[in-house]
Amino acid sequence: MPEIVLREALKRGLEEALENDPRVFIMGEDIGEYGGAYAVTDGFLKKFGEKRIKDTPISEQAFLGAGIGAAAAGLRPIVEFMSMSFTLVAFDQIVNMAANLRYMSGGQISVPMVIRAPTGAGVQLGATHSQSFETWLAEVPGMKVVCPSTPYDALGLMRSAIKDDNPVLMAEPALLYGAKGEVPDEYYEIEIGKADVTREGSDITLVSYGYGMRPVNEAADTLEGRGVSVEVIDLRSLAPIDMVAIIASVKKTNRVVVVDNARRRGGVMAEVTADLQQAAFEWLDGPVMRVGSVDVPWPYNRGLEQEVLTDADDVLAAVAEGYGL
Amino acid sequence: MASSTKYSVKPSSKKAKLSKNRKSSSSGLDDSGVSGVTDNLDLYRQMYLIREFELACGENYSKGLIRGFLHLYIGQEATGVGAISTLRDDDYVVSAYRDHGHALARGLDVNRAMAELFGKATGTSKGKGGSMHLFDAAKGFMGGHAIVAGQLPLAAGLALAQQYNDTDALTICFFGDGSTNQGLYHETMNLAAIWKLPILFFLENNMYGMGSSIERVRAGGIDFYPGMATYGIPAAEVDGMDVLAVKEASELAVARIRNGDGPQFIEAKTFRFGGHSVADGQKYRGQEEVKEWEERDPVVTFPAKLIEMGLATADQIAEIKAIVDEAVATAVKFAEDSPEPKLSEIHNDVLA
Ligand SMILES: Cc1ncc(C[n+]2csc(CCOP(=O)(O)OP(=O)(O)O)c2C)c(N)n1
Ligand SMILES: [Mg+2]
Numbered sequence: 001m002p003e004i005v006l007r008e009a010l011k012r013g014l015e016e017a018l019e020n021d022p023r024v025f026i027m028g029e030d031i032g033e034y035g036g037a038y039a040v041t042d043g044f045l046k047k048f049g050e051k052r053i054k055d056t057p058i059s060e061q062a063f064l065g066a067g068i069g070a071a072a073a074g075l076r077p078i079v080e081f082m083s084m085s086f087t088l089v090a091f092d093q094i095v096n097m098a099a100n101l102r103y104m105s106g107g108q109i110s111v112p113m114v115i116r117a118p119t120g121a122g123v124q125l126g127a128t129h130s131q132s133f134e135t136w137l138a139e140v141p142g143m144k145v146v147c148p149s150t151p152y153d154a155l156g157l158m159r160s161a162i163k164d165d166n167p168v169l170m171a172e173p174a175l176l177y178g179a180k181g182e183v184p185d186e187y188y189e190i191e192i193g194k195a196d197v198t199r200e201g202s203d204i205t206l207v208s209y210g211y212g213m214r215p216v217n218e219a220a221d222t223l224e225g226r227g228v229s230v231e232v233i234d235l236r237s238l239a240p241i242d243m244v245a246i247i248a249s250v251k252k253t254n255r256v257v258v259v260d261n262a263r264r265r266g267g268v269m270a271e272v273t274a275d276l277q278q279a280a281f282e283w284l285d286g287p288v289m290r291v292g293s294v295d296v297p298w299p300y301n302r303g304l305e306q307e308v309l310t311d312a313d314d315v316l317a318a319v320a321e322g323y324g325l
Numbered sequence: 326m327a328s329s330t331k332y333s334v335k336p337s338s339k340k341a342k343l344s345k346n347r348k349s350s351s352s353g354l355d356d357s358g359v360s361g362v363t364d365n366l367d368l369y370r371q372m373y374l375i376r377e378f379e380l381a382c383g384e385n386y387s388k389g390l391i392r393g394f395l396h397l398y399i400g401q402e403a404t405g406v407g408a409i410s411t412l413r414d415d416d417y418v419v420s421a422y423r424d425h426g427h428a429l430a431r432g433l434d435v436n437r438a439m440a441e442l443f444g445k446a447t448g449t450s451k452g453k454g455g456s457m458h459l460f461d462a463a464k465g466f467m468g469g470h471a472i473v474a475g476q477l478p479l480a481a482g483l484a485l486a487q488q489y490n491d492t493d494a495l496t497i498c499f500f501g502d503g504s505t506n507q508g509l510y511h512e513t514m515n516l517a518a519i520w521k522l523p524i525l526f527f528l529e530n531n532m533y534g535m536g537s538s539i540e541r542v543r544a545g546g547i548d549f550y551p552g553m554a555t556y557g558i559p560a561a562e563v564d565g566m567d568v569l570a571v572k573e574a575s576e577l578a579v580a581r582i583r584n585g586d587g588p589q590f591i592e593a594k595t596f597r598f599g600g601h602s603v604a605d606g607q608k609y610r611g612q613e614e615v616k617e618w619e620e621r622d623p624v625v626t627f628p629a630k631l632i633e634m635g636l637a638t639a640d641q642i643a644e645i646k647a648i649v650d651e652a653v654a655t656a657v658k659f660a661e662d663s664p665e666p667k668l669s670e671i672h673n674d675v676l677a
Contacts, residue, residue: 033609034536057506057542058473058534086472089507124393124444126455128471296675299666300393300455301444307668 001182009151009183010040010116010172013158014078018048021076024162027054027063028080028116037082038118038177064090064115068098068167071113076162084119084171085131098167099142112165114158118174119147120211120261121298124305130298132262134171134210138238139271144192145239147171147210151181153236156190164192171238173211173261195242197249201229204255204325206315207246207272209235212261218312219319228325238268243275250280255323257289261310264292289322291315365636368410368568369628370645372402375426376624377653378435382425382442382456385657386603391442393455394471398426400598403623404529405430407571408497408591411579414465417487417496419480422457422471423597427499431466433459439656445663452666453674473534474507476500477526481517484524484588493583495523503534505549506542514588518556521587525578526558528592529565535601536609550592558590565595566621598622 004012017024030037032045032055045053056063060081067077081087087094098111121130138145144166148154154172161168198213199220208216213234220230231249235241250256256276258269273288294308319325379397386395398405401423409418409430420427428438433449441448442456449461457471467483470476480498487494504510505528517524528549532539539547553560559581563574571593578589596618600607607615631637 030536033541035608037535055537055541057537058503059506059508061508089472124455126393126458126471127453128458128475129394294671296671297453299453299671300450300458301452301666302392303444303665304453304668304671307671 001184003180004151004183005177006148006151006154006172006179006181007038007040007177009155009181010158012183013155013162014041014044016159017076017078017162018044018052021162023074023076024078025052025054025075026078026080027056027067029056029058029082031055031080036080038172038174040116040172040177041080060086060090061093065093065097067113067115068093068101068111071111071167072101072109076112078114078116078162081115081117083129084117084133085129087115087117087133087137094137094143094167095140099140101142102166103142110165111167113167114161114170115167116170116172118177119171120173120175121293121305122175122211122309124300124302125298126300127297132171134169134238135260135262135267137169138241138268140239142167143239144168144237145171146192146237147173148236149173149176149210149213149234151179151183153190153196153234155183156188157192157236159189160192163189168192171210175211190236193237193240193242195245196234196236197231197245198234199230199232201231201253203229203253204257204319204323205231205233205246205249205253206257206259207233207235207269208259208261209238209268210261212259212310215261215310215312215315216259219315222312222316223319223325226325235268241268241271243272243279246272246276247280250276251283254283254285255325256284257291257315257318257322259310259315260290260292262293263295264290265295267292286322289318291318364410365631366641366645368406368572369631369637369642370649371406371410371430372568372624372627373646374435374649374652375402375406375429377649378425378429378439378656381439381653381657383599383603385443390661391456392444393457394422395442395456395603396423396601397597397599397603398423400618400622401529401531401565401595402426403568403627404527404565404571404593404595405499407568408499408525408527408575408593410572411575412497413494415492415494417465417467417480417483417494419467419476419483419496419498420459420469421473421476421500421504422469423501424457424459424469428459428461428466428469431461431464433461433464433466435652435656436659439660440663443660443663444665445660446666446670447659447663451670451674453670474500474504474509477504477509477513478516480524481513481522484517484522485520487523488520493523493585495525495579495582497525497527499527499529501534502528502530502532502539502543502549503537506534514553514556514558517588518558521585523582524588525575525582526588526590527575528590529595530592531595531597533597533601533610536605538610548592550590553590558588559586560590560592562592562594565593566618566623566626568623568627
């Protein structure tokens with residue numbers, strides 16, 4: 001299978017949609033002439049023209065909101081944010097409008113829109129540019145939220161997100177844009193809401209998604225080296241969450257550590273933890289261990305930022321603390 | 326009070342007069358080196374300091390010693406320096422993420438500012454803020470804000486406190502052309518106007534917001550100041566490459582604000598000579614345009630004008646350069662040699 005980077009996978013998904021569906025258009029800041037802050041849409045303006053590739057002013061609230069309107073009228077907008085941190089500026093439109101419209105209208109109006117945003121800390125952008133609000137939006141009814149960790153998942157999820165009739169947030173781990181992986185030429189999709197058991201094992205389950213898969217895979221390698229059989233689950237979708245897959249795995253391994261690259265408090269893994277203790281209590285040999293980044297604003301200094309970020313050592317420490325492995 | 330607000334007031338069309346040197350020591354400098362310099366030479370010193378500081382930042386970014394996003398102020402020195410030179414110590418200065426120039430013009434310690442960019446414990450925010458988030462509350466420098474337009478209401482709030490406390494202090498808020506497309510721009514202008522807040526809105530119109538030229542993202546052309554009529558906020562346009570013109574326009578606005586006239590607006594036409602950040606390849610604009618603006622480089626043209634008019638000598642300029650070069654080199658050394666913050670710092674300063 002050919003190997004491509006995650007950025008290319010996203011690009012391919014977008015390109016396909018632009019080619020095949022005239023209702024699809026993209027808008028965002030500097031996505032056209034500049035080529036996109038992370039170059040995902042580089043070359044698109046030339047290829048598809050201004051009608052399909054719309055550079056916007058720095059008006060997140062207005063262009064995201066306009067995306068909702070366009071979607072309500074039957075188009076399929078894809079709206080890019082330069083950073084997940086900037087979605088905050090448009091949260092009112094996302095939550096009060098995009099997510100609520102269908103329900104409030106008794107099912108009359110749908111919002112088939114994809115919101116794309118690079119997410120995550122790790123490159124010293126400081127407190128205002130490093131946040132992961134996909135965990136907040138994942139708790140909003142009416143929203144779907146996906147977060148790929150591989151090029152394969154990025155393309156499969158992008159295809160599904162664009163076809164979906166709901167607002168879907170595609171959280172793109174900024175540190176993974178250059179990550180390589182195999183992507184087949186044959187068409188495939190990944191169902192939103194389905195987790196992926198990326199490694200099968202019998203002693204312990206590690207659950208994460210997005211950039212969190214890095215420390216989890218690293219920790220899994222270390223544990224395997226010690227003779228521990230590790231099952232790894234990549235959520236891929238934060239809303240809905242595939243609890244069925246997680247519960248099935250925990251019933252098999254009886255041990256679980258859930259890992260978030262975002263801040264530990266709240267968020268997706270708090271949900272997973274709560275549901276697990278309710279649904280799989282008697283199968284557990286110990287507490288559901290929860291790992292996440294330190295609950296402080298993101299510091300600029302490299303050493304501090306690395307310390308705040310979830311890493312493999314944090315995962316291993318939780319495995320040891322919870323289960324003595 | 327009469328409310329004969331003049332809309333879109335331009336600064337007097339007369340060329341700003343160069344003030345005569347107050348001191349006449351042979352170098353224009355007093356014993357301490359820089360603090361006692363004459364007005365014009367000090368304006369030059371500050372602009373040159375910012376220029377050299379920024380060049381050093383760029384260099385150290387390439388070396389990986391400064392990281393994250395780095396937005397340089399090169400080309401815009403005359404605006405920040407001219408405007409901030411008209412302020413008092415009890416005024417507040419608020420900036421965006423392209424904040425080094427404003428910080429230095431406000432008198433931030435050069436060593437500590439550089440150390441912040443290096444992420445060191447000796448930095449102004451103990452290494453936690455970085456380039457986009459410089460602060461020095463003791464100096465009234467209230468940041469360093471990296472969410473576009475996010476600093477506007479903060480500045481209005483600072484001004485509200487100044488008004489509330491019955492002072493005649495004021496707040497100056499710098500922002501870019503791109504930020505005017507945020508809803509907060511309108512919301513803050515209106516709020517400041519209805520409450521007559523003591524605030525100077527200072528727009529640094531450098532013709533681009535990242536890769537977007539104003540023409541492409543703004544209805545109504547490249548002039549923003551006429552729009553202030555909507556709010557009844559007196560507005561002036563000024564040549565941002567002319568530090569004295571900026572100073573003069575700012576003096577007028579500052580005087581009005583201290584007089585209780587409420588918010589004032591200045592739009593300086595200026596230009597960043599480099600990319601939006603150091604990562605920007607500038608595919609969206611031609612080098613012709615950049616060259617044209619570079620010919621008006623205030624760090625070059627201003628001292629030349631001073632010499633030509635007999636207000637400074639080449640020796641004085643050379644002396645300032647030497648002193649500043651050394652100060653910047655010292656700052657880099659200080660930053661390099663400073664300790665990293667301790668890991669225990671992570672939990673400090675989250676809550677008061
Ligand atoms: C809410 C928000 N959206 C987008 C960005 C990304 N961004 C940072 S600076 C910038 C351009 C701002 O241009 P302008 O206001 O003209 O200031 P300049 O960079 O020219 O000084 C953009 C789009 C941001 N920081 N915050
Ligand atoms: Mg600008």
